[in-house]
Amino acid sequence: MLRFTGWSIRSASLLASSASLVLLAACATESAPKSAPTSSAPGVDACAKATLNLVTPGTLTIGTDKPAYPPYFVDDTPSNGMGFESAAAYAVAAKMGFTKDQVKWIVVPFDSSYAPGAKKFDFDINQISITDKRKVTVDFSTPYFTVPQAVLTLNKSKFAGATSIADLKDAKLGAQVGTTSLAFIKNTIAPTQQPLVFNDTAGAKASLANGTLDGIVVDLPTAFYISAAEIDGSKVVGQFAVDPSADTWGLLFGKGNSLVGCANQALAQLTSSGDLAKITEQWLSTDVKVPVLK
């Protein structure tokens, strides 16, 4: 999730603003030549870099949790531009007129991303699902990714051949706390055994690998990543139909942050130019055929 907060208007010199406009144009041209005419939303001027209300003027401060997990980040280093969310964040930043050097990453634990008080980041990108309840406390950008939930088991598990949601009823399932995966288990699968809930996917993975759990529910790209790279002998049993009210991810901003409009404009440009789709394709294996469990 990307989160923009600390929209404070600061004065900037005319020189700086004209310089950044030039930069903005340069970046935009470089990353998405075809997108220029499609921009509408808040006027170009409203989103000129020098007029943006940033935590640190001239720098786009982006937050994410640590460790930052693949495939959304690579090597736990958001600043390397690798992994889906890192690449997407840099693409948004470029559209907003920031060079790579002008982007600063900070560690924002998930809990503190929605804590009251001034935000230390302009936006937070941390696989945060957009829900109406959360919108009471924070603002979200338009979705940058829509992702189905999926269930992962060991090959030898008796649930490895599940073909429907009903087949998973008696499974001991696990998920990470704070995720829509957990809500999905409770509300849609409604298993007979209470699910286990972990601080991070590391705990869920350990419990799946050591046999405590029959299966874990995570988003589909994470499921692919785990089965391909992390747990030998595991498989993605199936994915679930997308729930539009829970399965879209947005950049997270402090409530009332006017930066949201400019980020949305950048996302709209990236979407219409096809750049966002390219980034998604590059980093996430979403095209693998996985049956949809109903």
Place this chain on the structure above:
Amino acid sequence: MSAATRQPVVPYRDPERQTFLRRRATRNRSVASISTVAFVVVMGVVVTSSPGWPAVHRAFFDGEAFRSSFPEIWRAFWLNVRMFLVAEPLILVLGLSIALARGLRAPVWAPLRVLAAVWTDVFRGVPTILLILLFGFGVPALRVKGLTGEVVVWGVVALVVSYSAYVAEVFRAGIDSVHPGQRAAARSLGLTDAQTSRHVVLPQAIRNVVPPLLNDFISLQKDTALVAVLGPIEALRQAQIYAEDTFNFTSYVAAALIFIGLTIPLARYTDWLLARQRKRQAAGGSW
């Protein structure tokens, strides 16, 4: 002058001084009340008039969030209570055994003595959360036949291991606090070493350490929440699930109130035990 005619001694009270004392007591009470009220009002005004208060109020003290999160947290709290009730007796037994093992003097028990010393040194030094992770994720991964894969069980085992080390030291302090003359007297009466421990030393030792033991158990009640790292949904985890689902921290306040509801009675009981002990010692009476 005979004893029968002697007047009871009535201490002289200076009326002027009595008046002064009464007035001073009244004034002290008024000052205390006024300063308390003033302090509370000033703190209240400072907090509620601060620019961020509406946000803090909404994030931590939201009535609607409290009402909607409380029932599930209350249900999840039952797991904390069960873990606590199972762990506590085991900790007492294991802790006392370790303390006694450390006190064994015969050379033949040297290995036990060393083991007990190492146990307390190591397990007091290791963070409880590591023990929980080690038992909860590690033991099931061994895939030993016959061992349960139920993580709550291993979480409780980890708590017992960790707390037994603390409690053993509390018991040892209690045993050391019994005067050596007690043991010598018992031995001179013909009691064996074991009988001396059982009938003379331990009864006194345990009474002396009841307050610190209860202190450890209050701490244990809260540490049952650490088992959540293994996956079970106890009260604090349920509060976190609610908080992260809705981006509102009020559920943690609900969980805190439930924990406080359990610890305050125990704390008052500890105070009462301490007071009773002091009174008995001051009176020089028997136990």
